[in-house]
Amino acid sequence: xxxxxxxxxxxxxxxxxxxxxxxxxxxxxxxxxxxxxxxxxxxxxxxxxxxxxxxxxxxxxxxxxxxxxxxxxxxxxxxxxxxxxxxxxxxxxxxxxxxxxxxxxxxxxxxxxxxxxxxxxxxxxxxxxxxxxxxxxxxxxxxxxxxxxxxxxxxxxxxxxxxxxxxxxxxxxxxxxxxxxxxxxxxxxxxxxxxxxxxxxxxxxxxxxxxxxxxxxxxxxxxxxxxxxxxxxxxxxxxxxxxxxxxxxxxxxxxxxxxxxxxxxxxxx
Amino acid sequence: xxxxxxxxxxxxxxxxxxxxxxxxxxxxxxxxxxxxxxxxxxxxxxxxxxxxxxxxxxxxxxxxxxxxxxxxxxxxxxxxxxxxxxxxxxxxxxxxxxxxxxxxxxxxxxxxxxxxxxxxxxxxxxxxxxxxxxxxxxxxxxxxxxxxxxxxxxxxxxxxxxxxxxxxxxxxxxxxxxxxxxxxxxxxxxxxxxxxxxxxxxxxxxxxxxxxxxxxxxxxxxxxxxxxxxxxxxxxxxxxxxxxxxxxxxxxxxxxxxxxxxxxxxxxxxxxx
Numbered sequence: 001x002x003x004x005x006x007x008x009x010x011x012x013x014x015x016x017x018x019x020x021x022x023x024x025x026x027x028x029x030x031x032x033x034x035x036x037x038x039x040x041x042x043x044x045x046x047x048x049x050x051x052x053x054x055x056x057x058x059x060x061x062x063x064x065x066x067x068x069x070x071x072x073x074x075x076x077x078x079x080x081x082x083x084x085x086x087x088x089x090x091x092x093x094x095x096x097x098x099x100x101x102x103x104x105x106x107x108x109x110x111x112x113x114x115x116x117x118x119x120x121x122x123x124x125x126x127x128x129x130x131x132x133x134x135x136x137x138x139x140x141x142x143x144x145x146x147x148x149x150x151x152x153x154x155x156x157x158x159x160x161x162x163x164x165x166x167x168x169x170x171x172x173x174x175x176x177x178x179x180x181x182x183x184x185x186x187x188x189x190x191x192x193x194x195x196x197x198x199x200x201x202x203x204x205x206x207x208x209x210x211x212x213x214x215x216x217x218x219x220x221x222x223x224x225x226x227x228x229x230x231x232x233x234x235x236x237x238x239x240x241x242x243x244x245x246x247x248x249x250x251x252x253x254x255x256x257x258x259x260x261x262x263x264x265x266x267x268x269x
Numbered sequence: 270x271x272x273x274x275x276x277x278x279x280x281x282x283x284x285x286x287x288x289x290x291x292x293x294x295x296x297x298x299x300x301x302x303x304x305x306x307x308x309x310x311x312x313x314x315x316x317x318x319x320x321x322x323x324x325x326x327x328x329x330x331x332x333x334x335x336x337x338x339x340x341x342x343x344x345x346x347x348x349x350x351x352x353x354x355x356x357x358x359x360x361x362x363x364x365x366x367x368x369x370x371x372x373x374x375x376x377x378x379x380x381x382x383x384x385x386x387x388x389x390x391x392x393x394x395x396x397x398x399x400x401x402x403x404x405x406x407x408x409x410x411x412x413x414x415x416x417x418x419x420x421x422x423x424x425x426x427x428x429x430x431x432x433x434x435x436x437x438x439x440x441x442x443x444x445x446x447x448x449x450x451x452x453x454x455x456x457x458x459x460x461x462x463x464x465x466x467x468x469x470x471x472x473x474x475x476x477x478x479x480x481x482x483x484x485x486x487x488x489x490x491x492x493x494x495x496x497x498x499x500x501x502x503x504x505x506x507x508x509x510x511x512x513x514x515x516x517x518x519x520x521x522x523x524x525x526x527x528x529x530x531x532x533x534x535x536x537x538x539x540x541x542x
Contacts, residue, residue: 050439053443054442054443055439055442055443081445083445084443085444086440086443086444088436088439088440090436092436092437092439092440094437094454094455094458095536095540096458096536096537096540097454097536105446105450105454106444108450109444109445109446109447109450110444110445137536137539137540138540139540140540153444157444163443
């Protein structure tokens with residue numbers, strides 16, 4: 001408790017499902033932190049982001065952002081949800097609007113004064129090195145460029161924090177590496193709090209200040225590792241590989257892979 | 270590196286667009302060929318069906334004669350007015366019902382049985398019962414027309430709302446778009462093809478229904494004249510007057526629907542879809 005985002009005992013289920021999607025998540029994210037959430041498929045890590053963004057309401061639990069309770073004991077409070085940027089696995093840009101329009105629509109919805117739109121758009125596109133494509137159509141851009149536009153949109157609304165749901169998982173590794181470096185650069189310049197969901201431990205240790213590890217579904221956070229390897233980091237850094245190895249060792253046990261091996265051996269006998 | 274990739278893609282797409290627009294004869298030739306083949310098939314059929322099926326030449330003469338008759342324009346105006354009023358009313362109400370059905374489960378559950386029944390009702394049954402209940406009035410015709418056409422519009426629009434991209438909807442919710450922004454920027458652009466389809470289909474269906482209603486009840490329209498010529502066994506005039514209104518319908522389609530479509534979907538060409 002006492003962080004920028006505090007989540008306590010959060011549970012959620014889809015509709016009338018018997019099984020919970022997440023069960024008792026506790027999580028703290030500090031202001032300006034790059035926080036990663038790692039978990040196996042189906043553990044509820046994306047669900048956690050949908051709750052933080054206001055797309056879904058929890059069944060129980062409390063969510064506090066900047067000291068203001070947004071959900072208390074599973075109920076939505078009267079407090080306004082803070083503005084958050086959201087990056088999905090795909091860029092989710094409107095194909096019938098240009099890059100400029102996509103950003104302007106988001107800024108309009110966020111209540112950014114219209115006289116600031118042009119400057120903000122120019123700054124962000126320059127920062128993400130896509131200033132030449134302001135009046136391009138999303139379908140004329142490569143996958144990596146569309147993701148940059150999506151990052152620009154998330155930043156354009158002056159968010160309290162940004163949620164990222166495996167945003168680079170659909171890209172090739174070279175483009176993904178390039179974009180991770182750019183994202184870290186943008187994060188360092190803006191100081192925005194980022195909650196980043198991924199199933200890749202390597203991606204998490206490269207990006208994060210803290211890696212939160214989730215159990216198998218219905219998930220909860222069972223470990224939070226502070227990554228102290230200094231920045232800028234490289235993928236080849238042996239210190240990073242060591243941290244990654246230790247986390248892999250931990251999750252192999254937590255996600256039940258050792259048990260599976262035993263079962264397989266027993267079955268084989 | 271990525272900049273080069275985009276430049277290549279854009280150049281490729283631009284070449285494709287240039288290729289498309291440069292071959293205008295490719296667009297014109299197939300419909301012309303279809304018309305020529307239709308006439309070539311029609312002509313020999315008039316020999317065994319002499320007296321019932323007019324020759325293309327006889328139809329052409331009746332067609333030319335109809336266009337210079339002042340009374341034709343009176344009948345045309347009456348039918349056109351009814352088609353336009355009926356189609357617009359069906360489009361507006363049908364679209365609203367279709368959108369509400371797609372957005373609200375309660376409303377969907379309530380209205381769906383009505384829509385299914387209305388879709389299955391034969392047009393002549395609706396027309397006859399409306400005439401029996403309300404008499405031979407212009408408003409009766411319009412009401413019957415509206416009852417016949419609206420369910421089809423509802424169905425097309427409803428299906429398109431169900432097919433909206435949930436990913437984009439989530440994005441709009443996460444970015445706190447207002448309701449008007451969601452409809453203007455997200456829902457209507459995705460529904461545009463279906464709305465055009467509903468409008469075009471509703472217009473065509475209205476014309477077919479209006480002709481039946483006029484033939485049954487109202488003499489002051491194209492349908493009434495078709496029934497009049499049919500009683501006189503003037504099949505050449507029946508076909509010619511039908512063709513006259515068909516020309517009007519094609520003009521509405523080309524000048525109205527297709528022009529509007531080109532404007533609404535201009536981004537597709539620019540985005541090299």
